[in-house]
Amino acid sequence: MIRINNLTKTYGDFTALDSLCLTVKEGEIYCLLGANGAGKTTTINLLLGFIKPTLGSAYINDINVVEKPKLTKNHLAYIPENLMLYPSLSAIENLDYFSGIANKKFKKSELEAFLVEAGLQTSAFHKSVAKYSKGMRQKVGIAIALAKDAKVLLLDEPTSGLDPKASNEFGQLLQKLRQKGVATLMATHDLFRAKEVATTIGIMKDGQLKQQWSVDTLSLKELEDSYLETMSYNSLQS
Amino acid sequence: MLRYNFKYEWLLLIRNRWIQLLSILLLLLFGFAVYNGIQKVEARQNSIEAAVTELKTQETATLSVLDSLENGHKVSVSRWRLPSRPVVIGNSLARVVNMPAKSTAFIATGQSDLFTHYVKPTVTGDDLSMSYTEMTSPVQLLFGSFDLAFVIIYLLPLLIIAFSFNVLAAERESGTLKLLASQPIRIRTWVLQKLGLRFFWLILCISVTLLLVFVIFSFDFTANWTSLLVLIGYIIVYALFWFVLAFATNIWIRSSAKNAIALIGFWVLFVLLSPSILNQLSNSLYPMPSRTLMLNQMRTLKAEATKKQDKILDSYLRDHPEYAINDSTQTRNFYHKYMATQNLVKEELRPVVEKFETQLENQHQWAHTFSWLSPALTVQNALNDLAGTSEKDYQEFRSQSLEFAQQWRDFFLPFMFNNQKFAKSDYKNLPAFAYTYKEDATHLRILGLLGISFMIMLLVFLLKPMKQKISIV
Numbered sequence: 001m002i003r004i005n006n007l008t009k010t011y012g013d014f015t016a017l018d019s020l021c022l023t024v025k026e027g028e029i030y031c032l033l034g035a036n037g038a039g040k041t042t043t044i045n046l047l048l049g050f051i052k053p054t055l056g057s058a059y060i061n062d063i064n065v066v067e068k069p070k071l072t073k074n075h076l077a078y079i080p081e082n083l084m085l086y087p088s089l090s091a092i093e094n095l096d097y098f099s100g101i102a103n104k105k106f107k108k109s110e111l112e113a114f115l116v117e118a119g120l121q122t123s124a125f126h127k128s129v130a131k132y133s134k135g136m137r138q139k140v141g142i143a144i145a146l147a148k149d150a151k152v153l154l155l156d157e158p159t160s161g162l163d164p165k166a167s168n169e170f171g172q173l174l175q176k177l178r179q180k181g182v183a184t185l186m187a188t189h190d191l192f193r194a195k196e197v198a199t200t201i202g203i204m205k206d207g208q209l210k211q212q213w214s215v216d217t218l219s220l221k222e223l224e225d226s227y228l229e230t231m232s233y234n235s236l237q238s
Numbered sequence: 239m240l241r242y243n244f245k246y247e248w249l250l251l252i253r254n255r256w257i258q259l260l261s262i263l264l265l266l267l268f269g270f271a272v273y274n275g276i277q278k279v280e281a282r283q284n285s286i287e288a289a290v291t292e293l294k295t296q297e298t299a300t301l302s303v304l305d306s307l308e309n310g311h312k313v314s315v316s317r318w319r320l321p322s323r324p325v326v327i328g329n330s331l332a333r334v335v336n337m338p339a340k341s342t343a344f345i346a347t348g349q350s351d352l353f354t355h356y357v358k359p360t361v362t363g364d365d366l367s368m369s370y371t372e373m374t375s376p377v378q379l380l381f382g383s384f385d386l387a388f389v390i391i392y393l394l395p396l397l398i399i400a401f402s403f404n405v406l407a408a409e410r411e412s413g414t415l416k417l418l419a420s421q422p423i424r425i426r427t428w429v430l431q432k433l434g435l436r437f438f439w440l441i442l443c444i445s446v447t448l449l450l451v452f453v454i455f456s457f458d459f460t461a462n463w464t465s466l467l468v469l470i471g472y473i474i475v476y477a478l479f480w481f482v483l484a485f486a487t488n489i490w491i492r493s494s495a496k497n498a499i500a501l502i503g504f505w506v507l508f509v510l511l512s513p514s515i516l517n518q519l520s521n522s523l524y525p526m527p528s529r530t531l532m533l534n535q536m537r538t539l540k541a542e543a544t545k546k547q548d549k550i551l552d553s554y555l556r557d558h559p560e561y562a563i564n565d566s567t568q569t570r571n572f573y574h575k576y577m578a579t580q581n582l583v584k585e586e587l588r589p590v591v592e593k594f595e596t597q598l599e600n601q602h603q604w605a606h607t608f609s610w611l612s613p614a615l616t617v618q619n620a621l622n623d624l625a626g627t628s629e630k631d632y633q634e635f636r637s638q639s640l641e642f643a644q645q646w647r648d649f650f651l652p653f654m655f656n657n658q659k660f661a662k663s664d665y666k667n668l669p670a671f672a673y674t675y676k677e678d679a680t681h682l683r684i685l686g687l688l689g690i691s692f693m694i695m696l697l698v699f700l701l702k703p704m705k706q707k708i709s710i711v
Binding site for chain 1: 239241242243245246249250253254371412414416417418419420421422423424428576711
């Protein structure tokens with residue numbers, strides 16, 4: 001579970017994140033929409049402990065991310081916009097390495113099972129990831145999350161640059177994880193994908209959460225209109 | 239984490255062809271350096287052996303003449319060169335006082351290309367006639383020697399820099415750092431482990447390469463295994479210093495390019511500049527008196543002594559009545575006067591020579607005291623000590639050979655002043671010289687470098703700017 005209370009990050013006079021409050025419960029997928037510089041990535045970086053908040057607090061499974069960053073990371077998995085792995089290692093080796101340093105030890109068959117579950121074709125398991133497409137690398141990222149048994153998944157624009165098929169497959173993987181009770185926070189520009197996978201959608205602008213809906217309460221058209229309206233007028237409140 | 243870092247660091251290195259390239263490079267560098275060192279040592283030994291062979295040939299001929307003389311045969315040798323004259327034996331059969339190369343001499347040329355390895359102190363020669371002055375080609379001095387010490391001190395840090403400059407920055411630049419940092423690990427510890435493992439692999443690589451090279455060049459392991467261990471110990475300490483520096487740079491500076499520039503800057507500072515600065519400072523603080531003036535003073539003193547030779551001889555004989563009493567002929571010639579004058583000249587010259595030597599000693603002492611400021615200098619001194627080619631070794635050789643020269647003169651003085659002929663039976667009583675290497679605890683100096691490495695490490699963990707969170711984004 002992710003809980004963010006009044007989270008604020010400023011750089012001098014510039015406020016990158018302004019009093020953000022949100023909660024992502026188990027089995028929920030929360031999509032943060034917004035233009036570049038809206039504060040989506042800052043939110044994820046704060047949750048990962050990559051940067052320290054100026055004000056407020058954030059919790060992963062009720063553990064304070066500022067006070068116990070290392071402990072928090074036992075419970076979360078992260079897939080950045082462009083997931084980079086060690087190019088001279090194969091998928092299975094990358095998975096073994098990242099699981100290993102997170103203190104998760106698996107047999108080869110178990111590692112292969114994670115990759116299968118993440119949807120990576122078996123023929124690619126032992127090939128160097130240097131030859132992988134972005135979609136394939138994202139699948140290895142999902143496998144790392146599966147191996148870690150992470151209860152929280154942080155995704156920073158994971159579908160940008162993916163072709164529609166790969167993007168669709170990625171969406172299906174997220175649904176699988178959701179069914180397992182994983183709480184997912186995804187920053188994205190992709191309204192269509194957000195509508196398809198999310199349980200809750202929030203729109204951010206200038207570091208503030210401007211609107212928030214349960215995905216069942218609005219259509220894609222309504223979401224698009226609201227998004228454009230928020231971006232244009234900056235006046236609506238949820 | 240360590241187990242996985244260990245396993246995958248090795249795989250990553252192998253697949254990047256780093257280890258293969260490094261191994262080949264190390265093998266070539268170490269191989270050529272050892273070959274070069276051995277060639278130099280052989281040249282040194284050959285020159286000593288040639289001098290010894292020449293002496294033996296001369297000895298055989300001289301003893302044959304002496305034998306003929308003692309048996310009343312006629313010999314075709316001028317009166318002045320008859321071997322029954324002690325001064326002839328004392329000059330022509332002067333011993334080859336030499337400092338044989340240690341079995342580890344190939345490691346570091348050290349001062350061996352500056353100083354001689356053998357002298358032949360004659361009975362009429364003074365201490366200064368034994369040339370201890372530097373003698374080498376200025377071109378050789380400019381370029382130095384491509385020996386093992388050169389590879390270790392100059393080239394090894396460059397290999398380490400190439401091997402370690404971007405451990406963290408490369409992760410940041412390739413994008414893997416974010417995924418790494420999202421794992422429950424401390425990036426500082428991760429970098430430390432990664433560099434520690436590279437250090438381990440490099441030392442392993444160096445040790446195997448060294449063993450291989452030594453096997454190729456038939457190094458006597460049984461007799462010199464301690465020296466080999468000490469050598470590897472020095473390499474470990476020196477490499478550790480550079481890895482610690484690389485660790486601090488990786489933590490402090492963000493980009494690969496800046497890291498590389500910073501580390502190359504450290505290399506220039508520690509390897510090139512600081513020894514040179516120390517040398518310049520020692521020259522400025524303890525300037526050497528003019529050697530030309532010293533030589534002029536010596537010549538003046540000798541000339542003055544020559545004028546007073548008769549008086550000096552009288553005075554000398556008064557001090558050494560045993561010579562006057564035992565000699566029935568009471569004949570006094572040029573050599574008696576000369577030998578009597580020698581001691582006086584030596585005494586009078588002492589302050590002049592001492593002034594020169596004290597300054598030299600001060601320079602050495604100063605450089606020695608501050609050598610810890612330059613890790614390169616510390617390791618160079620340690621390797622020179624190990625190879626037996628340090629300045630201290632040559633000072634020791636000088637001291638032992640001067641002592642022997644006095645012994646040699648003292649042996650012949652009773653013969654000369656008693657006007658006693660040198661007999662074949664006296665030959666076996668001629669003083670013999672055997673150089674003994676003086677071992678001391680200078681190896682411990684290297685521990686200072688180890689201390690500096692730990693201090694840098696402590697700074698990385700304790701200094702505020704270093705303690706700051708490593709930037710991931």
